[in-house]
Amino acid sequence: MSNMNGAESLVRTLVASKVDVCFTNPGTSEMHFVAALDKVDGMRAILGLFEGAVTGMADGYGRMAEKPACTLLHLGPGLANGLANLHNAKRAQTPIVNIVGDHATYHAQYDAPLTSDIQGFARPVSGWIHSSPSPKTVAADGARAVQASMSAPGQIATLILPADTAWLESDGPAAALPINGPSPVSQVAIDTTAKALKSGKKAAIIIRGAALKKRGLIAAGRIAAATGARIMCDTFAPRVERGAGLVMVERIPYFAEQIVETFAAIEELILVCTKPPVSFFAYPGKASWCTPETAAIHYLAQGHEDGVQALEALADALGAPKDPIHVAPLKLSDLPKGKLDQFSAGAIIAHYLPEGAIISDEAATSGLGSAIATATAKPHDHLSLTGGAIGQGLPLATGAAVACPDRKVVCLHGDGGAMYTLQSLWTQAREKLDVVNIIFANNSYAILNIELMRVGAENPGPKALSMLDLHNPELNWVHLGQGMGVESVRVTTAEEFADAYVSALKAKGPRLIEVML
Numbered sequence: 001m002s003n004m005n006g007a008e009s010l011v012r013t014l015v016a017s018k019v020d021v022c023f024t025n026p027g028t029s030e031m032h033f034v035a036a037l038d039k040v041d042g043m044r045a046i047l048g049l050f051e052g053a054v055t056g057m058a059d060g061y062g063r064m065a066e067k068p069a070c071t072l073l074h075l076g077p078g079l080a081n082g083l084a085n086l087h088n089a090k091r092a093q094t095p096i097v098n099i100v101g102d103h104a105t106y107h108a109q110y111d112a113p114l115t116s117d118i119q120g121f122a123r124p125v126s127g128w129i130h131s132s133p134s135p136k137t138v139a140a141d142g143a144r145a146v147q148a149s150m151s152a153p154g155q156i157a158t159l160i161l162p163a164d165t166a167w168l169e170s171d172g173p174a175a176a177l178p179i180n181g182p183s184p185v186s187q188v189a190i191d192t193t194a195k196a197l198k199s200g201k202k203a204a205i206i207i208r209g210a211a212l213k214k215r216g217l218i219a220a221g222r223i224a225a226a227t228g229a230r231i232m233c234d235t236f237a238p239r240v241e242r243g244a245g246l247v248m249v250e251r252i253p254y255f256a257e258q259i260v261e262t263f264a265a266i267e268e269l270i271l272v273c274t275k276p277p278v279s280f281f282a283y284p285g286k287a288s289w290c291t292p293e294t295a296a297i298h299y300l301a302q303g304h305e306d307g308v309q310a311l312e313a314l315a316d317a318l319g320a321p322k323d324p325i326h327v328a329p330l331k332l333s334d335l336p337k338g339k340l341d342q343f344s345a346g347a348i349i350a351h352y353l354p355e356g357a358i359i360s361d362e363a364a365t366s367g368l369g370s371a372i373a374t375a376t377a378k379p380h381d382h383l384s385l386t387g388g389a390i391g392q393g394l395p396l397a398t399g400a401a402v403a404c405p406d407r408k409v410v411c412l413h414g415d416g417g418a419m420y421t422l423q424s425l426w427t428q429a430r431e432k433l434d435v436v437n438i439i440f441a442n443n444s445y446a447i448l449n450i451e452l453m454r455v456g457a458e459n460p461g462p463k464a465l466s467m468l469d470l471h472n473p474e475l476n477w478v479h480l481g482q483g484m485g486v487e488s489v490r491v492t493t494a495e496e497f498a499d500a501y502v503s504a505l506k507a508k509g510p511r512l513i514e515v516m517l
Helices: 006-016 028-036 051-065 075-081 083-092 119-126 138-150 163-167 189-200 215-225 255-263 307-317 340-351 368-374 395-405 413-423 424-429 446-454 460-464 479-485 494-506
Strands: 021-025 045-048 067-072 098-103 127-132 156-164 203-207 230-233 239-240 268-272 295-299 357-362 380-384 411-413 435-441 487-490 513-515
Touching: 006 028, 006 138, 006 163, 021 051, 021 380, 021 395, 028 067, 028 098, 028 156, 028 163, 045 424, 051 067, 051 075, 051 098, 051 380, 051 413, 051 424, 067 075, 075 083, 075 098, 075 119, 083 098, 083 119, 083 156, 098 119, 098 138, 098 163, 119 127, 119 156, 127 138, 138 156, 156 163, 156 395, 163 395, 189 215, 189 268, 189 295, 189 307, 203 215, 215 230, 215 307, 230 340, 295 307, 340 368, 340 435, 340 494, 357 368, 357 395, 380 494, 395 411, 395 413, 395 424, 395 435, 395 479, 411 413, 413 435, 424 435, 435 479, 435 494, 479 487, 487 494
Parallel strands: 021 045, 021 067, 067 098, 098 156, 127 156, 203 230, 203 268, 268 295, 357 380, 357 411, 411 435, 435 513, 487 513
Antiparallel strands: 239 380
């Protein structure tokens, strides 16, 4: 016999499957897993003070490491606390393995206070769900969960671990299983798309996934050189490599009427691992479906297929030139003086952004300035709020910093959204993570003020407007950051911001800068 309990067999299986980071907020039913962490070398355990931060960290880690972290969550309510950022991670197609503790199998019949429908909570965000029935199967179930999470294009696998399957004796760990990577694209899809692009009609190519990294972008830039097609990506693409030396991608705008206008002249729409553009919300009298009815839609690559290979094969089929067009130059904005707004802040952020930085962007209404300025900054990765559930930026930055400890992470965040998961700052301090957190403080849910007008809500009164306002009392991010152990400063001028930002970039470890707008 192995003299190893189910929990230890699971941790050993995860490590053997190259899952070596666990973001966690555990409870009683997970204690055997927690104890096993000391018996097994190779698993880094990182505590988060709220499950919504834990799941967002696993998303940031998975996007940058391109493999799953595991989360360890306490029963149904713990999983439920993490659902909003699991929704974002699902939209990002991030590989994550959730391990959710459950009551012992024989305890469920008594309907104890924490008994809940864990599968019901997990189902909407999980591509794979399983509850281990026995300590003898826990290890094999863990290996299957990792395999499922990595199945192209990436998904969330949720393994439910009843407490007795964790503490009873197992048969030992399971071997890692083979990973199903992206499938090759059919020749028919390449030929059909090439024919559409050779027609001379106005074309746009929307790209998602791994093809938004350098290799895919080069192929897309070659196709643009051969055909004049526009190279685009989703409004909130999970990860884009951008900046000097990389092919520039046109981001689909946010508002419905802008999307309609963007695509109005398009006759051939080519999709690479994505879907046709739609409006974020329904608005009275505005379109939800934003592709012209007259446009032909072609799927060059489906989500589970290899978008990089597809674009390279298409470029070759078109006889495209070797060199791409739309390559971003290195062009740093002049340093502004005086007034501090999102545009002056954006110019400063871009000017000093180090090569290889990772931007976690939930700046919302304050993000346009930095988005424009960083397009020609030094090369970097850009991570977006994929599913629209705010409160992702801080934990996403935290997870990215764990995945890439040698790269500077810059988190751009609106003050309203940052309040959802500010506990992430504590984890940054505890783990000494290299993150510069820039909080744009306009004391408002500013995007909702815009949406209030757009949905046609007539003449909002003081009660309605007060629901979108963060004054009375005003948030103080310097105190909030310091309370979490992060050195924090408030700035009101462009010069003060530049000084604080440069200082934060030079230092190792987390910093917070509150930008007063």
